[in-house]
Amino acid sequence: MAHLSAAQQIAAGLRALPDGGQAFAATQGAWRFFSNPHVALPQLAAPLIEAARLGVAQTCQNYVLIALDWCLLHYCGHASKHDRIMLMNENDLGYKLLTALALSDGEGRPLAPVCLELEAGSGIHSTRGDKPLKAKSALDGLEPVMAHVEGLQLGRPAVYVIDREGDSIAHLRSWDARGRKFLVRAKDAPRAWHGGCEQRLGDVAGQVPLAKSRDVEFEGAAAVQFVGETSVELKRSARTHRVVGGKAKHKNVAGAPLTVRLIVSEVRDADGRVLARWLLLSNLPAEVRAATLALWYYWRWRIESYHKLLKSAGQHVESWLQKDAHALAARLAVAAMAGVVVWQLARDERPEAETLRHVLVRLSGRLMKRGEGRRSFTEPALLAGLGVLLSMLNLLEETSLDELKSLVHQLLPDFLPNGTDESG
Numbered sequence: 212m213a214h215l216s217a218a219q220q221i222a223a224g225l226r227a228l229p230d231g232g233q234a235f236a237a238t239q240g241a242w243r244f245f246s247n248p249h250v251a252l253p254q255l256a257a258p259l260i261e262a263a264r265l266g267v268a269q270t271c272q273n274y275v276l277i278a279l280d281w282c283l284l285h286y287c288g289h290a291s292k293h294d295r296i297m298l299m300n301e302n303d304l305g306y307k308l309l310t311a312l313a314l315s316d317g318e319g320r321p322l323a324p325v326c327l328e329l330e331a332g333s334g335i336h337s338t339r340g341d342k343p344l345k346a347k348s349a350l351d352g353l354e355p356v357m358a359h360v361e362g363l364q365l366g367r368p369a370v371y372v373i374d375r376e377g378d379s380i381a382h383l384r385s386w387d388a389r390g391r392k393f394l395v396r397a398k399d400a401p402r403a404w405h406g407g408c409e410q411r412l413g414d415v416a417g418q419v420p421l422a423k424s425r426d427v428e429f430e431g432a433a434a435v436q437f438v439g440e441t442s443v444e445l446k447r448s449a450r451t452h453r454v455v456g457g458k459a460k461h462k463n464v465a466g467a468p469l470t471v472r473l474i475v476s477e478v479r480d481a482d483g484r485v486l487a488r489w490l491l492l493s494n495l496p497a498e499v500r501a502a503t504l505a506l507w508y509y510w511r512w513r514i515e516s517y518h519k520l521l522k523s524a525g526q527h528v529e530s531w532l533q534k535d536a537h538a539l540a541a542r543l544a545v546a547a548m549a550g551v552v553v554w555q556l557a558r559d560e561r562p563e564a565e566t567l568r569h570v571l572v573r574l575s576g577r578l579m580k581r582g583e584g585r586r587s588f589t590e591p592a593l594l595a596g597l598g599v600l601l602s603m604l605n606l607l608e609e610t611s612l613d614e615l616k617s618l619v620h621q622l623l624p625d626f627l628p629n630g631t632d633e634s635g
Contacts, residue, residue: 230487245538245545250486252327252537255544256338259323262551263313266322267366269314270558273499274392275367276507277325279353279513280374280447282308284329284529284539287631291534294302302600306331306530306536309349311356312514313365314372318508319375321409321557323551325363329496331536343537357391370394370495376531376602377485377490377568381449387494394504397490403443404468412482415443428511429478436509437477440501443492445469446562458542472497476505515595516590520550525594571596574603599616 228354230445244250267275283298286305295304311326329336334343335352339359346352353371361371370392377383377395386393421437428434449464474491491508491580493499520527526546533539556564568588574581575595579587620624 214391221275229285232468242533245533245541246535248537250337250541251341252540252544253341255541256327257340258578259547260325261549262548262555263323263325263363263364265314266315266320266399270320270322271367271568272317273367274300274316274370275365276314276316277315277369278310278312278372278374278511279356279377280312280511280514280518281311281349281376282310282518284308286529289532291532292536292539293534295567296330296332296534302618304540306613308635309352309356310514310517311360311619313369314510314513314518316367316370316507318558319506319513320499320552321335321513321554323554324517325365327360327540327547328352328356329536329540329543336540338540343555349376349378353377353382354385354389357386357389368392370507372507373509380445380447380469381451381464381466382471383445383471383492383494384449387469387471392493392495393493394493394495396508397492399490401445402447403445405441405443405473409446412443412473412490413552414620415441415473416488416612419473419475421475421477424505427478429480432480434480434486435480436505438474438502440472442470443473445471450481469494472501472504472535474501474504476508483529517550521546525591526564550590553590553597557588557590558595568593574599 215280239442263275266314279595284306285298285303286295287303289295292304297303299419300303303309307330309326309328309330310324313325314320315322328339331343334393335346336343336579339356344355353373357369366503370522371386371395373396375396376396377393378397378401380401383393383395397412397417399411401412402409402410403415411585418443418448419439422441424436426433446468449466450459451462451464451616470496471492474489474493476489476491477485478487479485489505489508491504493504495504521543526549528546530545531542533542572588572592573596575592577592577595579588579589579592622626
C-alpha cells in the first residue's frame, strides 16, 4: 500500500503509513525486509505473474505481447551502493534494469511485468532465480528470459516485441530456430535480399507501397498511420562483439538464410508529412495482418511509460536508498505490484471506476490536457491520487471529520469553505 502513491524525491522511506507514531518502525521494517537475503525474488514476482495470467485470460485474443526493454538506473551519488556498474561512462554508475512486460494483443493494455532483472556488479538479480545469475550481453540475456516466459504458461503464445537493440541477425536466427515469435524494429543500414538482389533495408522499405491503416495519436496530436509489407531474406553473416580479458573480440559467423516479413509503418500528419517511420521484422504467420503488427509495435511504448512510472513520474526509484542490488530488486518487485493496481483501475469500465478516477485526478493536483479524444486521466496521476486517498482514509480512521474541521476553524479559519463551520 505504501507504494500506491507517487513518492517524493527526497523521501527515503514509505509514504502511506498506519499512523505517524509508527512511521519510523514501518520504514525500518521495510528496510530490513528488502535487505533480507531470504526474501526470494521469484516469491515476490508470484503475484505479478498471477495478475498477468488473469489479464491474459480476460483481454488477450490469440497472443500475449511481451515487450522487452532496458532502463538505466543512475546512482552516481550513492557511494554506499557497492555493487554499482558503469553505465554510459566511468562517472555514470548505477544498475541496468530489464523488464518483460505483458501486454494485451487486443487492446495493448499493460497487464503486469512477468520478469524483472537488475544487472549489478554482483551479477543479474532476477525474478527467475533465487541467486544472482551470471551477467551476459544484453541480447544474449534475452533467450533465458524468453524461456522463462514460455515456462510460465500464461495461456497464450508469446510474441516478443523489441526495439532496434534486438536487430541482430545471430539472435533473430536463434530465436526463430527455437520457435520464438518476434516483432523487432529493424535498422535502415543492414542488407537483405529482395527482388533478386541485395539491398539496404531502408531502400527496400522505400519500394513498399503503403496504405492508410488507422488514425493514431503522435506526441499528443492527431495523426494517421500507413502500413505496407513485403518479404525479405537475411543471408548476411553475424558479427559478434565480445570482451575477453578486457579486449574487444570480433568474429564473423555465417548462418542459414532467414526469411522474414518486413513491415513498413509511417505516421503522417494531416499534411502528409512523415512524423515517424518504423521498419519491423517478424516471423509471425501471414494470418496476422501487417496492420496488426504495426499496431502491436505502436503499443510497445507502454513499457517506456512503465519505466517512467518507476522514475520521475511516480516512484522516484533513482532516489531509493537500498544499499545493494538485491534489496533494490526486491523493492522494484513490490513497486511493480502498485503499477498493476493502477493499470487495473485504469481499464475498469464500471461507472464507479470512472468516478474514482475523477476523484484521484482531483486529489493528485495534476492537470489533464483538454480536447476531443484526450484521456481524462494518466497512470501517474492515478498513482499520485491514490497516495493522497490512502493517507486520507488512514487519517479519518483516527480523527473524525468534525474534529478536523474544528481544528481548522480554530487555527486556520480562512481556509474553511464559505458557509462551513466547525460542525460541518
